[in-house]
Amino acid sequence: FALQVLVFSVALFAAWYYATPVSAATAWGAGRIAAATDAIERATAKVQGRQASFEVEPDHETIRRNRLPTDALVDVPVNPLKHTFGLPFFLALLLASRPPGLLWKAPLGSLVVVALAAVSLACELLVQVGLMRGAGGEPLFLFGAGWREAMALGFQLGTLIFPTVVPAMLWAWMDRDTLRQFLPGRGTRGDSRP
Secondary structure, rough: HHHHHHHHHHHHHHHHHHHHHHHHHHHOOOOHHOOOOOEEEEOOOOEEEEEEEEEEEOHHHHHHOOOOOOOOOOEEEEEHHHHHHHHHHHHHHHHHHOOOOOOHHHHHHHHHHHHHHHHHHHHHHHHHHHHOOOOOOEEEEOOOOOHHHHHHHHHHHHHOOOHHHHHHHHHHHHOOOHHHHHOOOOOOOOOOOO
């Protein structure tokens, strides 16, 4: 099983590295989340290859408070790859174990992984925006206490947990039979699948 996961991982990580649609979908979702905050009017993703950047438009209060031009935009570069690497890992686990219902489990799990990647990418974007300072050294974008806490938590979860633990948990949930075979006291894998 581990060897199959490794073989599938090599192929899937190579495909993921060059898959612009994964980065585009993640960045699109992140832009919607960022625009829901109280300091950002709009966050438009621009994806070129494997890299992305956001044109962030401050809300009217931020523009007024900082005396910015009404058409002010802030360009923030981000790297979607560090949030989406759980996708090829999840698919490699699923393809190696080939559970019943693979044709619906792979898209459903992929959607969950990409959605969580969008949340973590949005949090990274918001953390970067929150660190920006105006001419007098004061924060350019002011977020409420709830948003600041959510951004910090989302950034930590999105960097440490979502791309690594969630794919393994999704696979374990979607293929409990294979997982049971590896648990102590259950013996070794006894099926004849290659």
